[in-house]
Amino acid sequence: MGDTMTSPALLDVAGITQRFDVSKPWLQRLIAGDPIRVLRAIDDVSFSIAPGTTLSLVGESGCGKSTMARLAVGLYTPSEGSIRFAGQDLSAARAQPALRRRMNMIFQDPYASLNPRWLVTDIVAEPIRQFRLAQGKAAIRARVGALLTQVGLTAADGDKYPHEFSGGQRQRISIARALASEPDFLVCDEPTSALDVSVQAQILNLMKDLQRRLGLTYLFISHNLAVVRHMSDRLGVMYLGRIVELGAAETILRTPRHPYTRLLLDAIPDLDHIGRARTPVGGEVPSPIAPPPGCSFHPRCPLANDRCRQEKPRYTVVDGVQIACHAVEEGR
Amino acid sequence: MTPLLEVTDLTVEFPTRRGTLRALDQVSFSIGAGEVLGVVGESGAGKSLTGAAIIGLLQPPGRIAGGTIRLEGERIDTLPPDRLRRIRGRRIGTIFQDPLTTLNPLYTIGRQLTETMRTHLPISESEARDRAIGWLDQVGIPAAAHRIDAYPHEFSGGMRQRVVIALALCAEPRLVVADEPTTALDVSVQAQIITLLKRLTRDHGTAVMLITHDMGVIAETADRVAVMYAGRIAEIGPVSDVIRNPAHPYSRGLMDSIPSMAHRAERLRQIDGAMPRLNAIPAGCAFNPRCPSVFDRCRSDRPVLLPAGNGQAACWLHG
Ligand SMILES: Nc1ncnc2c1ncn2[C@@H]1O[C@H](COP(=O)(O)OP(=O)(O)OP(=O)(O)O)[C@@H](O)[C@H]1O
Ligand SMILES: Nc1ncnc2c1ncn2[C@@H]1O[C@H](COP(=O)(O)OP(=O)(O)O)[C@@H](O)[C@H]1O
Ligand code: SF4
Ligand code: SF4
Ligand SMILES: [Mg+2]
Ligand SMILES: [Mg+2]
Numbered sequence: 001m002g003d004t005m006t007s008p009a010l011l012d013v014a015g016i017t018q019r020f021d022v023s024k025p026w027l028q029r030l031i032a033g034d035p036i037r038v039l040r041a042i043d044d045v046s047f048s049i050a051p052g053t054t055l056s057l058v059g060e061s062g063c064g065k066s067t068m069a070r071l072a073v074g075l076y077t078p079s080e081g082s083i084r085f086a087g088q089d090l091s092a093a094r095a096q097p098a099l100r101r102r103m104n105m106i107f108q109d110p111y112a113s114l115n116p117r118w119l120v121t122d123i124v125a126e127p128i129r130q131f132r133l134a135q136g137k138a139a140i141r142a143r144v145g146a147l148l149t150q151v152g153l154t155a156a157d158g159d160k161y162p163h164e165f166s167g168g169q170r171q172r173i174s175i176a177r178a179l180a181s182e183p184d185f186l187v188c189d190e191p192t193s194a195l196d197v198s199v200q201a202q203i204l205n206l207m208k209d210l211q212r213r214l215g216l217t218y219l220f221i222s223h224n225l226a227v228v229r230h231m232s233d234r235l236g237v238m239y240l241g242r243i244v245e246l247g248a249a250e251t252i253l254r255t256p257r258h259p260y261t262r263l264l265l266d267a268i269p270d271l272d273h274i275g276r277a278r279t280p281v282g283g284e285v286p287s288p289i290a291p292p293p294g295c296s297f298h299p300r301c302p303l304a305n306d307r308c309r310q311e312k313p314r315y316t317v318v319d320g321v322q323i324a325c326h327a328v329e330e331g332r
Numbered sequence: 333m334t335p336l337l338e339v340t341d342l343t344v345e346f347p348t349r350r351g352t353l354r355a356l357d358q359v360s361f362s363i364g365a366g367e368v369l370g371v372v373g374e375s376g377a378g379k380s381l382t383g384a385a386i387i388g389l390l391q392p393p394g395r396i397a398g399g400t401i402r403l404e405g406e407r408i409d410t411l412p413p414d415r416l417r418r419i420r421g422r423r424i425g426t427i428f429q430d431p432l433t434t435l436n437p438l439y440t441i442g443r444q445l446t447e448t449m450r451t452h453l454p455i456s457e458s459e460a461r462d463r464a465i466g467w468l469d470q471v472g473i474p475a476a477a478h479r480i481d482a483y484p485h486e487f488s489g490g491m492r493q494r495v496v497i498a499l500a501l502c503a504e505p506r507l508v509v510a511d512e513p514t515t516a517l518d519v520s521v522q523a524q525i526i527t528l529l530k531r532l533t534r535d536h537g538t539a540v541m542l543i544t545h546d547m548g549v550i551a552e553t554a555d556r557v558a559v560m561y562a563g564r565i566a567e568i569g570p571v572s573d574v575i576r577n578p579a580h581p582y583s584r585g586l587m588d589s590i591p592s593m594a595h596r597a598e599r600l601r602q603i604d605g606a607m608p609r610l611n612a613i614p615a616g617c618a619f620n621p622r623c624p625s626v627f628d629r630c631r632s633d634r635p636v637l638l639p640a641g642n643g644q645a646a647c648w649l650h651g
Contacts, residue, residue, distance in 0.1 A: 060518040060519060060520060061518050166606050167375075168606065169606075196374035196375055196545060197374075197545070197547070197586065197589050197590050198374060198585065198586055198589045198602070198603050199374070199606070200589070201589035201590075201591075201600040201601065201602040201603075202602045202604075204591070204600055205599050205600055205602055208598075208599065223518075223519060224591075225593065226590070226591040226592060226593050227591050229591065229593060229596060230591040230596060230597075230600065250596075253593070263520055264519060264520065265593075266523075267519045267520045267522065267523040268519060268523075268548060268593065269522070269523070269526065269546065269548030269549045269551060269552045269553075270548050270551065270552075270593055270594075271547055271548060271551050271575055271587070271590060271592070272551075272592070272593070272594050273551060273552055274551045274552070274571055274572050274575060274576075275551075275552065275571070275572075276551075276552045278523070278527060279527075280520065280523035280524045280527050281520060282472075282524065284488050284489075284490050284491075284518065284520070284521055285518065285520075
């Protein structure tokens with residue numbers, strides 16, 4: 001089902017599925033008589049993002065957020081469905097440097113994503129060299145200095161190694177590198193999850209400032225709903241590879257309609273609930289290798305009935321929000 | 333009345349080639365029987381070291397260089413290792429971030445529970461087994477009588493942390509030190525574990541030192557909270573005061589930087605700069621280079637904990 005949106009999308013994800021073969025090696029499988037096992041990390045997902053806006057994906061570990069992130073920048077080719085970037089099919093776009101330059105990714109772990117043996121200057125300069133965005137040592141240095149300044153570091157920081165920086169500063173370096181190719185689309189996979197809240201505030205403010213100044217479009221991934229609320233225009237809630245609720249972030253967070261979204265909102269420990277006593281929903285996210293039939297949330301859902309156990313829910317649109325739930329559709 | 337745990341001027345140092353690093357500097361606080369004290373602060377503030385010093389698990393070359401730790405009035409920081417080991421387990425239970433650091437992969441969870449109980453309590457093997465099943469049931473492991481003979485790897489992350497809670501509580505300790513017990517878990521499972529920990533410790537009258545960087549968890553769980561910064565306690569007081577009306581400029585900045593579910597701001601308030609490294613802690617108040625209220629005295633004199641509202645703050649604004 002298409003996503004309801006007015007302006008033409010920068011990124012348009014249509015009915016994509018991503019399968020991974022997680023079988024044992026074939027010889028082992030042959031001896032033990034094990035079947036081929038396929039994991040469906042993304043299951044028929046559609047959404048689109050308008051230029052200059054932020055769409056966030058939230059969900060618990062293993063629900064497919066990082067897989068979606070990699071698909072969105074063309075690091076995986078979807079098993080089914082298509083992704084269009086600026087009107088062009090992404091699998092073709094990846095082959096064109098002019099389009100590849102326009103998208104980049106920021107990761108959760110600023111330690112692992114920076115090469116420890118490179119000077120910061122060389123880390124940030126790599127995309128500039130790769131796409132020939134500046135010629136000659138002096139011009140490249142000047143550009144790197146400007147990028148470092150833009151993310152709140154100094155040009156002199158270019159002469160240091162990543163290990164000389166704190167976690168928050170390293171994330172600033174990652175952002176400078178991501179901006180070096182002058183992209184208009186950034187996929188940010190849990191960019192502040194490894195950071196302390198006070199450092200997180202600095203990075204989130206920086207990301208918003210940059211978005212405003214450079215007109216960036218973000219696909220923002222997080223498991224923290226308060227962070228998502230702060231950053232997003234639109235929001236998709238994921239559970240076991242599917243988007244169960246998709247629409248304006250404010251609407252969903254003010255009036256969550258899908259039972260899983262409600263569970264998530266209810267589970268967040270919050271400063272406004274000092275001493276709250278509650279009865280949390282039980283159970284954990286099941287394995288995506290053998291997801292429950294019908295609505296995959298049914299084993300944990302307080303509203304589940306027979307139909308939920310057999311039939312996959314389709315989207316119902318309420319208040320401009322798409323919700324994949326039989327109870328919502330039936331008005332229960 | 334003597335508090336259950338009383339820590340006074342605790343100082344922990346690491347001798348290094350380039351001089352001695354002071355990682356904890358005159359940390360003082362107490363926890364009453366049945367009370368939950370939350371300990372917050374950004375990474376490197378000294379939360380885990382405080383917990384490790386109390387349970388006698390400081391990793392050498394780290395060492396207690398000053399101060400005292402008393403449990404029910406008795407000094408425990410000077411005890412020989414074997415005495416301390418007995419106290420840990422019997423009178424102090426521990427819960428860490430990663431359940432696999434506590435659970436032995438080679439033993440069934442039933443064996444780990446019964447051995448812990450039999451080391452510390454005068455009970456028979458069959459009684460211990462019955463109690464083990466009871467504990468697994470209390471922590472919400474379904475079909476406990478059946479699951480008791482399973483190995484740790486047969487459980488999910490959330491279930492393992494439930495087993496660790498059972499293990500921490502089964503010898504009926506007076507104090508539990510929990511260091512980031514929910515940080516590695518999914519949001520919905522975090523809520524389950526926190527609720528469980530809160531209920532069981534209340535039912536058994538166990539005091540808890542809950543170390544976490546998640547203010548939300550503290551808000552819902554703790555009675556009082558200590559905010560740490562650069563190896564010192566910046567502020568300590570009742571949880572509602574520290575969250576709603578912090579007395580120390582650092583705690584105020586920390587609370588303001590947390591994105592809220594209730595209202596959306598265009599920008600988050602941020603504290604510029606970063607916590608100093610141990611070898612570069614400024615003179616006077618450790619927070620002074622970042623403090624919006626800094627004045628002359630802050631740069632030369634180190635503030636001690638002073639009465640502030642219903643709690644205490646190490647800040648000259650209250651001096
Ligand atoms: N390359 C791969 N091969 C096989 N399975 C994979 C691969 N990448 C991801 N998966 C599986 O796909 C599912 C979704 O993974 P993904 O990393 O997208 O989750 P996530 O939502 O990012 O989780 P987290 O919050 O833990 O980062 C998981 O079950 C994961 O184990
Ligand atoms: N083995 C060690 N050698 C030197 N410094 C250490 C060692 N262990 C911890 N520290 C330092 O002590 C400080 C407090 O650490 P810790 O208690 O683990 O912080 P927290 O738990 O608050 O994140 C940090 O600056 C840390 O780098
Ligand atoms: S479809 Fe049924 S099981 Fe799924 S969320 Fe809706 S009510 Fe619950
Ligand atoms: S003592 Fe001074 S510098 Fe330190 S927190 Fe108080 S006002 Fe700020
Ligand atoms: Mg991920
Ligand atoms: Mg720690």
